[in-house]
Each structure stands twice: as structure tokens, then as C-alpha cells.
Amino acid sequence: MAAHPATETIAAIATAPGTGGIGIIRISGPDALALLRAVFVPRTLRSHFTSHTLYYGTIVDRQGRMLDEALAVYMLAPHTYTREDVVELHCHGSYLVLQAILRTVIAWGCRLAEPGEFTKRAFLAGRIDLTRAEAVIDLLQAQTEAGARLAANQLQGQLFDRLEAVRQRLIGFLALLEVAIDFPDDDVEIFDTTLAATQLQTGVIAPLEQLIALAEQGRIVREGVKVVIAGRPNVGKSSLLNALLREERALVTPVPGTTRDTVEERIDIHGIPVHLVDTAGIRRHEDAVEALGIERARRKLAEADLVLFVVDASAGMEPRDRELYETVREKRHLVVLNKCDLVAAGQVQALAGTFAGATVVTISARQGEGIEALQEAVYQILIAGSGFTDQIDCAPNTRHRAVLVRSVEACQRFGRAMATGAPVDLLAVEVQTALDELGDITGLTTPDEVLDAVFSQFCIGK
Numbered sequence: 001m002a003a004h005p006a007t008e009t010i011a012a013i014a015t016a017p018g019t020g021g022i023g024i025i026r027i028s029g030p031d032a033l034a035l036l037r038a039v040f041v042p043r044t045l046r047s048h049f050t051s052h053t054l055y056y057g058t059i060v061d062r063q064g065r066m067l068d069e070a071l072a073v074y075m076l077a078p079h080t081y082t083r084e085d086v087v088e089l090h091c092h093g094s095y096l097v098l099q100a101i102l103r104t105v106i107a108w109g110c111r112l113a114e115p116g117e118f119t120k121r122a123f124l125a126g127r128i129d130l131t132r133a134e135a136v137i138d139l140l141q142a143q144t145e146a147g148a149r150l151a152a153n154q155l156q157g158q159l160f161d162r163l164e165a166v167r168q169r170l171i172g173f174l175a176l177l178e179v180a181i182d183f184p185d186d187d188v189e190i191f192d193t194t195l196a197a198t199q200l201q202t203g204v205i206a207p208l209e210q211l212i213a214l215a216e217q218g219r220i221v222r223e224g225v226k227v228v229i230a231g232r233p234n235v236g237k238s239s240l241l242n243a244l245l246r247e248e249r250a251l252v253t254p255v256p257g258t259t260r261d262t263v264e265e266r267i268d269i270h271g272i273p274v275h276l277v278d279t280a281g282i283r284r285h286e287d288a289v290e291a292l293g294i295e296r297a298r299r300k301l302a303e304a305d306l307v308l309f310v311v312d313a314s315a316g317m318e319p320r321d322r323e324l325y326e327t328v329r330e331k332r333h334l335v336v337l338n339k340c341d342l343v344a345a346g347q348v349q350a351l352a353g354t355f356a357g358a359t360v361v362t363i364s365a366r367q368g369e370g371i372e373a374l375q376e377a378v379y380q381i382l383i384a385g386s387g388f389t390d391q392i393d394c395a396p397n398t399r400h401r402a403v404l405v406r407s408v409e410a411c412q413r414f415g416r417a418m419a420t421g422a423p424v425d426l427l428a429v430e431v432q433t434a435l436d437e438l439g440d441i442t443g444l445t446t447p448d449e450v451l452d453a454v455f456s457q458f459c460i461g462k
């Protein structure tokens with residue numbers, strides 16, 4: 001990767017907006033030290049700042065008026081976040097004061113950093129690859145402990161190392177193919193296609209497919225799952241949402257059609273974020289507002305990872321329930337028989353028996369019975385559906401997944417071409433394609449627009 005020496009010095013407030021104990025201004029680039037000298041007056045006057053050492057002093061504006069007391073550190077390249085000279089000013093956490101200091105730094109001659117620009121410089125300088133840069137975003141945005149752990153692993157290079165191992169094998173193929181191209185008349189077969197086919201399957205395709213499978217699990221750990229509560233009006237959907245949340249979040253009344261809009265809340269089941277959606281009861285004869293709510297309910301159903309199909313056990317399956325169940329049954333779903341406090345156990349069991357092949361849970365949302373068993377069933381069905389384990393150590397994101405799929409496709413074309421005895425230069429083309437795709441993940445060959453899309457997800461100061 002070509003180094004991109006940055007000529008401009010950039011600065012930003014690196015801590016979150018709002019009042020905090022301390023607030024940090026980060027400066028990176030060739031003028032960092034000059035800017036430190038301009039705005040910072042160490043308590044003991046000195047002409048030299050030792051790298052990676054903390055100094056106590058005051059920050060002053062262009063007129064020499066004190067703005068804040070601060071600790072300052074100067075870090076000489078290349079042992080810094082960006083591999084450029086970096087200065088950090090650790091000030092008091094007043095956002096107003098931090099902004100005044102930042103204005104002063106900029107007035108002395110640098111510019112405000114763009115979102116993610118510090119991390120982008122670290123990437124462009126070759127200190128981190130793109131998977132590690134993305135791990136920084138994931139770590140900042142992690143919503144669960146498991147998500148943070150995955151991001152930390154990726155920052156340590158887990159994903160990069162796995163990809164690198166595969167890449168090296170592809171490079172091995174390519175090297176042999178190049179020799180075979182150069183010596184077309186050689187008697188000995190330089191490129192052993194039988195051996196290569198085996199190595200391709202076990203050393204390249206299998207590990208890549210494993211990463212693709214991990215991507216789905218990673219999505220669940222990072223973003224959680226969407227669980228939609230659906231059913232005809234009055235079966236107790238909102239009561240179920242409240243029971244799962246353990247609070248009176250949604251309105252519950254005996255009047256069918258109470259919930260007009262969708263209600264969304266988040267709970268955690270065994271560390272997985274679960275986004276619960278309570279929907280308007282779906283029925284035919286409705287007013288305009290309710291119709292909008294029902295339309296929204298249908299859309300939410302389409303997006304759901306799991307549907308909780310709620311039935312009023314005291315009423316049994318009515319034609320309207322059946323109609324709705326026809327659309328639900330094709331999706332990953334659980335049947336929830338509610339209001340079991342109103343009916344005899346035998347009757348509930350008979351009703352449960354009519355749902356062949358589906359998982360049925362019986363509850364009383366009003367009395368809070370069966371709620372834990374339902375949570376457990378939700379967890380189990382999500383595990384069964386995705387081979388999920390929260391013990392995974394590495395999880396490609398959606399961008400990686402798309403690239404992995406394309407790379408596997410190129411490998412499969414390579415495999416087929418070998419099987420049909422295609423000429424070596426054609427084989428080399430497919431291997432090169434597979435390699436280029438993988439290069440997109442680590443940032444080796446990533447086009448600028450992809451880089452821009454990745455780094456624009458950052459906040460300013462990171």
C-alpha cells in the first residue's frame with residue numbers, strides 16, 4: 001500500500017459532547033508540535049518537550065489569555081495513533097471551553113478533522129488494515145458486551161489473520177500458475193490440478209464459507225434481532241410486550257383495536273439485544289388510522305427475524321387468526337397461546353396440538369405466567385435457526401460478507417475451470433479475481449468510495 005503522507009495538520013475534540021470530567025483535543029500532523037508551543041504554556045518553562053510525556057500547564061488564546069488548565073502530551077511519529085506527530089490536550093470537560101481551545105488551535109493554522117480522519121490516516125499510513133479500522137467503529141458503537149468483545153478481537157487482527165492465511169494459499173496457486181504460464185512446454189506438470197483442487201476446497205473455500213456463516217451470527221450479536229408480536233385484535237399482544245418489559249409500556253384495554261401504531265422497545269435475552277415490536281391487531285373492518293397501523297404492522301412482519309404469533313386461548317383459532325397465521329407460518333415464528341388463566345389445561349393442550357410442526361408456548365400475559373419459558377423459547381429458536389453461539393471470536397460485517405461471497409464464487413469458478421482442463425492463464429485470472437476481492441476487505445485494493453463509506457461512519461475526533 002502506498003503511504004499517503006498527509007501535509008495538513010488536523011485537530012478535533014476527541015471526547016463526546018456534553019460536560020465531562022475531562023475533555024481531550026487531539027491534533028495530528030507535521031505542525032502538531034508548533035501548535036502545542038503556541039497554545040500551551042508549561043508550568044516549568046522549557047524549550048523541549050519529550051515525546052510521550054505528560055506536561056502540566058495552561059492553555060492560552062492568541063492574546064495570551066488563559067483558557068484552561070491542562071495536561072498536554074506530545075507524541076513523536078511514528079509511535080502514535082496516526083503515525084504522524086500527535087498532540088493531545090487534556091482539559092477540563094466544559095464543552096464551551098473545549099470549543100474555544102479548538103478555535104484557537106485552528107486559528108494558529110490547522111483545520112478541523114473530518115469524521116474518522118485520525119483513523120483513516122492510521123489506515124493510509126499502513127498502521128492498521130481496514131478490518132481493524134472498522135473494528136474501531138464497532139467498538140465505539142457496541143451495544144452489548146459480546147459485540148464489544150468481537151470488535152476488540154477484530155482490532156487485534158483476528159479477521160485479518162484468518163484472511164491473510166487464505167490469501168497466502170491463493171498467492172501460492174498464483175505463483176505456480178505463473179511458472180506454468182512461463183514454461184508451457186515443460187514435460188513435468190508444474191501445476192498439479194488434483195492437488196490444487198483439494199487444497200482449494202480445504203484451505204480456501206471452507207475457511208471463507210465459515211467466515212460467511214459467522215457474519216450472520218455477528219449481525220445478531222452486534223445489532224440484535226427483531227421480534228415482532230402479531231395477532232388479531234385483543235388477543236393480548238400489548239399485554240405480552242408489557243410482561244416481557246416488566247412495565248406498563250403499551251396501552252392495554254378490552255377494546256379491540258387499542259394499539260394503532262407500532263410500539264418498539266429493547267430487551268436483552270442472554271446478552272442478545274432483542275428489539276420487540278408490538279403491532280396493531282390485524283383485521284379487515286377498520287377506520288383510516290387503524291388501517292395505517294395495520295399497514296405498518298404488515299411491513300414490520302416482513303422485516304421480522306422472529307414472529308410471536310399470539311392467539312387468545314379462551315377464544316380458540318378464529319377464521320381471522322387462521323388467515324393471519326397463513327402469512328406468518330412461512331416465517332421463523334413461535335405460537336403463543338395467551339390468556340391460559342381463562343381456560344382448562346386440557347383445552348389449551350388440544351389447541352396447541354393443532355399447530356403441527358410449530359413451537360407452541362402457553363402463557364398468561366396478564367398474570368405473568370410462562371414469560372420466562374417464552375424468553376427461553378425465543379433464544380432457542382434463534383440459536384436453532386442460525387447455528388448461533390455467543391462464543392464466536394470473529395465476525396465479518398455485512399460489507400465483508402458480500403466480498404467473501406464474491407471471492408468464494410471466483411474460487412468456485414477456478415475449481416470448475418481446473419476440472420474442465422482450462423488453460424493455465426484462464427485459471428490465473430480466476431485466482432487473481434479471488435485475491436482482489438479479499439484485498440477489498442483488508443483495504444489492500446479497496447476503491448476510494450468504499451473507504452469513504454467506511455470512514456464516514458465515524459464521529460469527528462476519532
Ligand SMILES: Nc1nc2c(ncn2[C@@H]2O[C@H](COP(=O)(O)OP(=O)(O)OP(=O)(O)O)[C@@H](O)[C@H]2O)c(=O)[nH]1
Pocket residue numbers: 231232233234235236237238239240251252253254255256257258259260279280281282338339340341342363364365366367
Ligand atoms: N384473562 C386474561 N386477560 C388478558 C390476558 N392478556 C391480555 N388480556 C386482556 O385482553 C384485553 C386485550 O389486551 P391487549 O394487550 O390490549 O390486546 P392487544 O392484542 O394488544 O389488542 P389490540 O391492540 O387491540 O390489537 C385486555 O383487557 C387485557 O387485560 C391474559 O393473559 N389473561
Ligand SMILES: [Mg+2]
Pocket residue numbers: 237238239250251258259279280281
Ligand atoms: Mg395492543
